[in-house]
Amino acid sequence: xxxxxxPYRRVDFEEVRRKFQKLTEELQSAxxxxxxxxxxxxxxxxxxxxxxxSTIASIRHDGDTTDSYYREENDYYDVSMPAxxxxxxxxxxILFQSPxxxxxxxxxxxxxxxxxxxxxxGFDPKIIxxxxxxxxxxxxYSNLLAGAQIEWEGEILNLSLLTPYLQSQDQKIRNKAYxxxxxxxxxxxxxxxxxxxxxxxxxTEQAKILGYKNYVELGYYRMNRNSYGPTEVEKFREQxxxxxxxxxxxxxERRKARxxxxxxxxxxxxxxxxxxxxxxxxTPEEILKCGQxxxxxxxxxxxxxxxxxxxxxxxxxxxxxxxxxxxxxTYLPNYHAPFxxxxxxxxxxxxxxxTHECGHAFQGYLSGMDPIxxxxxxxxxxxxIHSMSMEFFTNPWMEDFFGERxxxxxxxxxxxAVIFIPYGTMVDEFQHMIYENPDMTPKQRHETWRKLEEEYxxxxxxxxxxxxxxxxxxxxxxxxxSPFYYIDYVLAQICAFQYKIWMDENYEEAWSSYLELCRxxxxxxxxxxxxxxxxxxxxxxxxxxxxxxxxxxKLAEKI
Ligand code: ZN
Numbered sequence: 001x002x003x004x005x006x007p008y009r010r011v012d013f014e015e016v017r018r019k020f021q022k023l024t025e026e027l028q029s030a031x032x033x034x035x036x037x038x039x040x041x042x043x044x045x046x047x048x049x050x051x052x053x054s055t056i057a058s059i060r061h062d063g064d065t066t067d068s069y070y071r072e073e074n075d076y077y078d079v080s081m082p083a084x085x086x087x088x089x090x091x092x093x094i095l096f097q098s099p100x101x102x103x104x105x106x107x108x109x110x111x112x113x114x115x116x117x118x119x120x121x122g123f124d125p126k127i128i129x130x131x132x133x134x135x136x137x138x139x140x141y142s143n144l145l146a147g148a149q150i151e152w153e154g155e156i157l158n159l160s161l162l163t164p165y166l167q168s169q170d171q172k173i174r175n176k177a178y179x180x181x182x183x184x185x186x187x188x189x190x191x192x193x194x195x196x197x198x199x200x201x202x203x204t205e206q207a208k209i210l211g212y213k214n215y216v217e218l219g220y221y222r223m224n225r226n227s228y229g230p231t232e233v234e235k236f237r238e239q240x241x242x243x244x245x246x247x248x249x250x251x252x253e254r255r256k257a258r259x260x261x262x263x264x265x266x267x268x269x270x271x272x273x274x275x276x277x278x279x280x281x282x283t284p285e286e287i288l289k290c291g292q293x294x295x296x297x298x299x300x301x302x303x304x305x306x307x308x309x310x311x312x313x314x315x316x317x318x319x320x321x322x323x324x325x326x327x328x329x330t331y332l333p334n335y336h337a338p339f340x341x342x343x344x345x346x347x348x349x350x351x352x353x354x355t356h357e358c359g360h361a362f363q364g365y366l367s368g369m370d371p372i373x374x375x376x377x378x379x380x381x382x383x384x385i386h387s388m389s390m391e392f393f394t395n396p397w398m399e400d401f402f403g404e405r406x407x408x409x410x411x412x413x414x415x416x417a418v419i420f421i422p423y424g425t426m427v428d429e430f431q432h433m434i435y436e437n438p439d440m441t442p443k444q445r446h447e448t449w450r451k452l453e454e455e456y457x458x459x460x461x462x463x464x465x466x467x468x469x470x471x472x473x474x475x476x477x478x479x480x481x482s483p484f485y486y487i488d489y490v491l492a493q494i495c496a497f498q499y500k501i502w503m504d505e506n507y508e509e510a511w512s513s514y515l516e517l518c519r520x521x522x523x524x525x526x527x528x529x530x531x532x533x534x535x536x537x538x539x540x541x542x543x544x545x546x547x548x549x550x551x552x553x554k555l556a557e558k559i
Contacts, residue, residue: 001312001335002311002312002313003059003312003313003314003316003337003339004313006056006332006335008053008056008057008060008073009053010053010057010073010076011049011050011053011054011077011080013080013083013084016046016050016084016087017087019046020046020087020090020091023039023042023043023046023091024090024091024094026039027039027040027091027094027095027098028094030100032100032103033098033100033102033103033104033107034103036095036098036100036104037103037104037107037108040095040104040108043091044373047088047333047373048333048334048373049334050084051331051332051333052332052333052334052335054077054081055330055331055332055339056332057070057073057074057076057077058074058077058330059316059330059339059341060073061073061074061324062316062323062324062341063316063320063323063341064320064322064323065322065323065324066322082128082131086125089119089120089123092116092119092120093116093120095116096113096116096117096120101113107372108372108374109372109374109375109523109524110525111226111374111522111523111524111525112372112374112375112377112522114226114227114525115224115226115374115377118221118224118225118226119221119224121210121218121221122210122218122221122222124209124210126209127206127209127210130202130205130206130209131206133202134199134202134203134206137195137198137199137202137480138199138480138481140195141192141195141196141199141477141480141481142477142480142481144188144191144192144195145159145475145477146158146159146325148184150162150180150181150184151180152165152177152180159181159184160325162177162180162181163270164347165177166178166181166267166269166270167270167271167277168271168276169271169273169274169275169276169277174267174268174271175267178266178267178464182464182466182467185466185471185474185475186465186466186471189471189474192474193442193445194442195480196442196445196474196479196480197442199480200215200434200435200438201438203215203218203219203435203483204435204438206218214435214436214438215435215438215483216230216432216435216436216484219431219435219483219484220484222483222484223379223380223484223485223488224377224379225379226379226525226526227525227526227527227528228526228527228539230432232539233428233432233487233539234432235539235541236425236487236491236538236539236544237425237428237429239538239541239543239544239545240421240422240425240490240544241425241455241456242544243544243545243548244421244422244425244544244548245422245455245456245457245458247418247548247551247552248418248419248421248422248457248459249458249459250552251415251418251419251555252264252419252459253459254555255268255272255415255419258272258273258274259271259272259273259274260274263461264459264460264461265460265461265462265463265464265467266460266462266464266467266472270416272408272411272412272415272416273408273412277347277348277408277412278348278402278405278406278408278409278412279346279347279348279402280346280347280348280350280351280401280402281401281402281403282401284317284318284319284344284350285318287344287350287351287354287401288310288315288317288354290354290397290400290401291306291354291358292306292307292310293400294354294394294397294400295358297397298393298394298397299511299515301362301366301515302362305361305362305365305366306358308337308365309338309340309358309361309365312335312337314337314338314339314340314361315339315340316339316340316341316342317340317341317342317343317344317350317353318344319343319344319345323343325343326341326342326343327340327341327342327343327353327357328340328341328342328357329341329357329358329360329361329364331364331368331376333368333373336365336368336369337365337368338360338361338362338364338365338368339361340353340357340358340361342357348402348409348412351398351401351402351409352391354394354401355387355390355391355394356387356388356390356391357387358390359386359387359388359389359390359391359393360383360386360387362386362390362518363378363383363386363387363518363521364376366515366518366519366521367518367519367521370519370521370523372523374522375521375522375523376521376522377522378521378522379488379522379526380485380488380492381487381488381491381492381526382492382522382526382529383488383492384488384489384491384492384493385492385495385496385517386517386518387492388417388489388492388493388495388496389495389496389499389500389514391413391496392413392496392499392500392503393499393503393510393511393514395410395413395503396507398410414500414551414554414555415555417493417496417497418551418555420489420490420493421490421493421494422456422457423456423457424486424487424489424490424493425456425487425490426452426453426455426456426457427473427476427478427479427486427487428484428486428487428490429452429456430448430449430452430473430479431479431483431484431486433448434448435483445470446469446470446471447470448470449470449471449472449473450468450469450470451470453467453470453472491538494538494543494544494547495530495535495538497547497551498535498536498547499513499514499535500554501547501550501551501554504554513533513534513535514533516532516533517529517530517533517535520532520533527539
């Protein structure tokens with residue numbers, strides 16, 4: 001069914017509560033595992049319906065924020081969802097304590113039960129008040145950044161509209177944009193310090209109430225880390241420092257030479273060519289059409305997926321004034337339909353939507369065929385493998401998007417991914433240090449960041465006070481809004497590199513491994529799944545060095 005024809009009605013949560021009560025009673029009086037499993041099918045139906053309607057409302061609201069009907073609907077779910085989550089959790093507790101657990105585990109999977117356990121550990125009605133305050137503080141941060149008004153040649157720009165100037169090929173324009181950018185952050189620096197201080201204290205208090213030493217443990221539960229902990233992540237960071245950072249140093253040296261600069265600063269972040277970064281050719285409609293043709297050629301599975309997406313109009317990617325910002329992929333369970341939302345703006349980011357977001361959507365489409373809905377509940381380090389690897393699997397068709405500069409694009413894509421690794425890892429170490437020492441002053445936090453910069457990015461020069469004071473982390477949304485969600489990108493990128501290396505040797509073989517991983521979804525634990533499909537687990541000692549050796553050859557060939 002086309003998205004615009006999908007019917008909508010407001011979910012009646014009182015009715016949902018009654019249905020949950022009935023389900024719970026039946027679950028408790030069931031006489032065996034099979035009966036419970038059958039009742040659980042109705043749980044899928046009930047939650048599928050709630051998710052479908054609330055997601056339709058949210059997409060339609062994002063598509064036109066001036067539409068008062070869907071704005072009200074969207075507000076309604078914002079308010080109702082915490083209570084709904086509570087209903088789901090209560091039901092899951094009964095399932096979790098089932099006398100027929102063994103049989104259920106065989107059907108639904110061990111991962112699902114482990115995830116339920118983590119959800120229980122991460123929540124208690126006692127902390128609802130603090131959680132609400134936490135959400136409000138995160139929103140305060142987001143609003144502060146969204147409200148930036150930067151004067152630019154008679155126009156008022158927000159931070160994202162300033163981005164093209166920050167990446168301009170003209171160094172003078174870049175410097176000017178950069179000055180304005182940092183001046184904004186300096187003007188709200190104290191506010192940013194205060195919001196973060198309150199967030200750290202709030203999260204620490206939640207952890208203490210739940211009986212944990214600090215927020216690190218609670219943060220890991222909230223990220224659903226069901227098969228590794230801070231120790232594995234710490235060892236992973238050590239490998240990055242030892243084996244990846246020296247490699248990035250060389251890549252940065254080459255970038256510096258290509259740009260004709262005598263030193264690299266934060267100002268050149270995102271700038272790859274003296275003549276400017278490659279941009280896609282054609283109109284947004286043409287880019288979308290090009291994407292459909294590409295997936296038609298890539299494999300029969302991607303053809304089926306993309307035809308389904310286009311046929312049912314499951315994209316809203318064209319820029320309109322009344323749309324909300326950003327981009328994402330979401331899922332409508334009742335229609336087995338992924339949905340992609342984005343704002344095309346004429347940069348290579350438009351093609352990333354076709355590759356990255358479609359990678360997420362393709363996986364959503366495949367796992368939608370799995371009757372066990374828990375298998376779709378993937379953790380982020382796995383979800384980002386699907387998307388980041390698709391960015392590479394689509395490499396053979398980039399000439400269709402970038403014309404004669406497609407080689408520049410491929411080069412930029414790989415370099416950009418490589419350069420990201422130290423930064424992403426640093427964001428993670430920073431957060432561990434912060435939550436292990438929640439009483440640090442704002443100044444000490446900046447000093448902590450500044451020290452990490454020297455360790456992870458020794459190739460950057462610090463010539464402006466904003467960075468010299470170690471304030472750059474304040475622009476990273478995840479640090480405020482999604483604690484510990486950042487190493488996931490790094491872990492996933494390491495796996496995507498493995499696919500890149502593999503596909504250049506044997507595309508067919510790499511693709512069938514990728515397909516298998518997408519289909520496994522969340523049916524097994526992270527490490528097990530990677531091994532099953534022939535990928536190295538990034539936590540394994542020596543795994544990073546091996547990847548670096550191969551990437552070094554690859555990048556040397558290109559430049
Ligand atoms: Zn993603």
